[in-house]
Amino acid sequence: MARFQKYLLFALLTTAFFSACEEEKKEVIVDTGFVLTQDSMTFYLEHQFDLWNSILCQDELRYMDTLRSYYRARNFKPLWWDAITGDSTSWSNLQLTFAHSVSHGMDYRFYHIPLVEYYKSEIDSFETSKESYRRLAELELIISNNMLRMYEDIANGRTKPRDVYGYTYMLPANNRKKLGFEDFLDEKEKNHFIDNIHHGDTTYTELRSVLTYYLKKKIEARSSAIDFSEYPKIEVGDTIPLISEVIAKLKEKNLPDKEIQDIADTTIYTKELAVQIKRLQEKYSLTPDGIMGYKTYKLINATPNDNIDQVKANLERQRWFKKPKEGAFVYINLPVYEVDLHWEDSTKNMRVCIGKNLPDNYDNMVREYTDSGWLHKLPKNMETPQIASKISYMVINPTWTIPYSIIRREMWWKLVRDPAYLSRTGYKVYRGKEEVNGDTIQWGKINRNRIPYQIVQNPGPKNSLGTVKYIFSNPFSIYLHDTPSKKAFKRTQRAVSHGCVRLQDPILFGEFLMQNSKEYDSDDFRVMMGYPPIDPERLEEYDPLDSTALIQKLDTTTLVRLDKPMDLYLDYRTVYYDEDWKLHFCYDIYDQNKLILRAMEKP
Structure with missing residues (x-):
């Protein structure tokens, strides 16, 4: 809503700007009797760029210089004229181009499609051609700007890894592709152009296929989450009323060989069902013991949306590195x-x-x-x-020189209780370069936040x-x-x-x-x-x-x-292919997928 209000404010400023322009250049404006033409559009489109220097638009309209150069080369002839003035086929193709970004793990809402549709719906309601031209100029540049944003997002990543992880990310960036924005805007088959960006990257291509699969499963999914709160764990032989719901969930997931489809509804956790649970655990890098507990419950209740989010995050990682x-x-x-x-x-x-x-x-x-x-x-x-x-x-x-953080948090109490611990386990103690007898130090009298000693473990079998x-x-x-x-x-x-x-x-x-x-x-x-x-x-x-x-x-x-x-x-990587090109999902132990997904949601 805030972004939508921002654009409405932008529209008001645009109207005020063009009103001033028209007073100075009345001879340029030709009243067409409210018949919109591309030729009359060029004036409004050229002067639309002057508004891009406002603070309001700097974050949203990031390709100002590129688009100014592009439109100047074509004498400010609009690119999306047919699509935004009534040609339904052109408009549908434009919508499909933005919608195609979903297959690359993007959300079409990233590119302000609701706003574009709202602006388009307004054009026919204006009482003068001047108002329509103003809105058309805004709409033209918003579409072009977001088209380039989508293209760059898919080519090089919507986010920057350092913005997501900070200093803890030190993998090299992929060679950022020379995007050729002008070629992309001129290209008629934009979806094909976009898909070719990662041509030859088999991992990226396969991840897109997995994403498409789970997007389809999302449409088909019907069951709700199972409440396991009364059962800390479930083992083979247990009689649990929820077992029939577990079977239904596994059937929905369509596990390998489809053997699960032949398991009849029951309230007993059978060995046959445990085989399928083990497969599910193994697929997500859990211990394949067939015992259902907290982490296995999460897998059983995982929705296609969970898988979709995992694949989206890993597509972004693949664009990074x-x-x-x-x-x-x-x-x-x-x-x-x-x-x-x-x-x-x-x-x-x-x-x-x-x-x-x-x-x-x-x-x-x-x-x-x-x-x-x-x-x-x-x-x-x-x-x-x-x-x-x-x-x-x-x-x-x-x-091994023990880090002070480990001494403070883990060793200090051991030394207070047992000063001989160091000599018994093969450690030496130094103050500066001089070795001291650690067994004689009264560790309880030393401030553990300011330990003046260095502790070194000798080489050996206990190191x-x-x-x-x-x-x-x-x-x-x-x-x-x-x-x-x-x-x-x-x-x-x-x-x-x-x-x-x-x-x-x-x-x-x-x-x-x-x-x-x-x-x-x-x-x-x-x-x-x-x-x-x-x-x-x-x-x-x-x-x-x-x-x-x-x-x-x-x-x-x-x-x-x-x-x-x-x-x-x-x-x-929490979704990956092994050397035999077998797909694996694994447990997100550091809970990092959500960091990427949150960053992707930002403008």
Whole structure:
């Protein structure tokens, strides 16, 4: 409503402006006896641009210079004359062009279609041709401006990732396409022109197909949400009145193989039904155990609108950044908790653990910190950021310098209760460069917001970074590393770290990186880590007695640089295709889809 009122005010200013113009240039105005002609329209259209410098219009009419140049080249001949003066076919084609943006994840309301339709309906009600020409000039430029906005939105993204995420987004922007606005405006087959923008981007094309599918499902959907509030969880064998509603929901979702269609209505949670629940859980990256709980309930109750929103957000991500198609690189899709190692001719992957998601009460925690001023109450955002960087070196047998934020929030109370905790678990304490005995420090008398000590964990089997860490440039002090705690890799959702990425198989990861080292190869790295070489013929090279029992891993902290840094991408996609082009939806662990969708709604 506010935007609509803004345009009405704009219309009043336009009327006042042209009234002044007509007093100075009466000889230019030709009363046509209220027969509207394109020739008489040019005066009004030319002077319409003078209003674009007003503060009122700067946000909305962003293509002033482009359109001024375009219309000047065509002597201000209107482009949409047929569509807005009564030709129903031309008007329908114009509406269809804007409506086509929906298939790219846009909302046609972004482009002020209700306002355009309102303006068009007014033209026939004016009592003089002058009023009609004024409105036609406004309508002409509003349509052209929004046509270019739609074109640029679809080509390069409606939003800018830094406006959505701030400094935590560091992926490179796609090469912004040279749009050729003039060519687009002149093009008669605009929908085809728009669709060709992403020609060759298979991911984008397939996501559009998925969006079309769910838009159709939205029309067909009928059932309402199921109330699971009385059932914290449902397991096989349980007799629950809601089971028949669950079956109806799954039938509506049309799961793979359509086996669900053959399941009869019942109140018992059967093994056959559990198979379908497991498929649903697996599709959305939940633990496929067949047990229905809070997250599975959300999936069951998900509407086509939920899927539509997910695909829209990921189409926008694809417009921002496209995963490389060739070359050697490391790619991590954070909500999938996996890293893909891309060789020139093959791909391997492994599980990873990523940073913890923000707690539900994060905003309240920030307010509490603001009110108190105590650093230990400052909540830390541990979500792993989206980054493009290069892995430049690795550290074998690393030490770990504990961040002060972790000391304040997690270690301080342990030290107060058990001062010997540090020596028992392999930590050293330093004040400046001097090592001190941490067991003798009275931690309870130290202000945990101003701890004067640095705590360092020695290399070894208990070190939190494991046996190796991989370093890449970034402003967040995060890296990829091994871990002595392997249990988390068995979980489906693995957002458990302080922001760094933990690797399930750090040895395979290091072997992959060795292709960019001139001094060492993958077998050299394996031996450094205490493993036998892959090539058995090289065993004697490392051990003259030809016995793997004598292979000794490095026992000192060692830095190994890569001659050519390896490209690394930490991305975030909740709808994606795997290497076999199988479609996956995954749980939005950081709840980031809504950030993109909200940003897209803004003018």
